Amino acid sequence: MKMKTLASALCAALGALAMQTAGAAEAISDGVVKVGVMTDMSGPYSALAGQGSVLAARMAIEDIGGKLLGKPVELIYTDHLNKPDVAASKAREWFDSDKVDMIADLVTSSVGLAVQQVAKDKNRITMNSGAASAALTNKNCSPTGVHWVYDTFALANGTGNAMVKEGNDTWYFVTADYAFGHALEGDVSSVVKAGGGKVLGAVRHPLAASDFSSFLISAQSSGAKAIGLANAGTDLTNAIKQAREFGINKKQKLASLLMFVTDVHSLGLDMAQGLYLTEGFYWDLDDETRAWSKRFFLRHKKMPTMVQAGVYSSMMHYFKAIKAAGTDEAPAVMAKMRELPVKDFFAKNGKLRADGRMVHDMYLMQVKAPAESKYPWDYYNVRRVIPADEAFAPLGKSECPLLKK
Helix, strand or coil: CHHHHHHHHHHHHHHHHHHHHHHHHHHCHHHCEEEEEEECCCCCCCCCCHHHHHHHHHHHHHHCCCEECCEEEEEEEEECCCCHHHHHHHHHHHHHCCCCCEEEECCCHHHHHHHHHHHHHHCCEEEECCCCCHHHHCCCCCCCEEECCCCHHHHHHHHHHHHHHCCCCEEEEEEECCHHHHHHHHHHHHHHHHCCCEEEEEEEECCCCCCCHHHHHHHHHHCCCEEEEECCHHHHHHHHHHHHHCCHHHCCEEEECCCCHHHHHHHCHHHHCCCEEEECCCCCCCHHHHHHHHHHHHHHCCCCCHHHHHHHHHHHHHHHHHHHHCCCCHHHHHHHHHHCCECCCCCCCEEECCCCEEECCEEEEEECCHHHCCCCCCCEEEEEEECHHHHCCCHHHCCCCCCCC
8 A cells, every 4th residue: 555655656746747847848939048149240330249249148148057947048140231121031030930039239220120120020039239229119119129238319318418518519410321320310419409509410421431521521511519420330430530630620529429449449549539428338347347348358359348248238137037937938038027127247227117228327438548548448437427217218208109108
């Protein structure tokens, strides 16, 4: 009788274990957590994102031990060529054929907006670190879309606001002719006008332009006190180099509205000194940022940009949410990501809002003069910490349809 009882108990225990194992398998779709990095690997944004973003994602997977809920975590990546149609097509392929659960980085606003819409239709998650358009969490917000690092509102509120307060009350814009440039020009224009200033005009240039002479001559002839460079990557650095050659900076101020530490490195302090910029992250802020950044540097040979650090931070938050939710099913993971605070080397007081915007402190920086720099990559003076609730647009002004009015 005792043997029968023992056998029954053993069978019950084995049955319960089998059910738990089956439950764990079902909790992770297709038996694997598959994440993708979609980025610019060969164009104007490849230095600020590109292979560095892929490395950041790989580091996040390594730091969780390569598994979640007992299942492997896999990484795939691609070059979207800064083309929204290419990116959207690849996203559909990833979701439908490759069973990708989440796509990260998405540098380039037109790409970010296109892929976020595909992910919304497929009930998959996007963790956007590279795109800037505030529309991602405003009128184009998505229940599965996350915007992690910065946006055009925060950039305008930082660099634009600081320069207006310094007396630069007339502006002319040299703008990248796609969603990001238009959004940045619009948000900075609002800040200029709110500060009592005037916008005297704007000129648009194609992505990955090489000759900015005609655009800069238009800006110079406007007589504006500030020339707002509403572009990024090599477009920004080329514009700054040519503006210096024309001597524009002697009579007019250049406003670098989206600049990265890699841009400063490329330009050199002689050329970049004195420029204001707004950052969501800087490698040399404190012991935590330095520790992670030095790990990154050993493998990439460059210090991380805010996009690359944001890819790591956003992925780690996504992984924590899967663990907390007990599944990689998108709605459950999104709920946990909104519930869990963001507290890491990237953001000390971050929080994911209902509109998908991760709010955190931003930093108004000014590029150091060569004599101020004490060691390699020592490029910034922190002029102001912009609190999270001030840095990003308030929910009360949002057009996001997810919000209850």
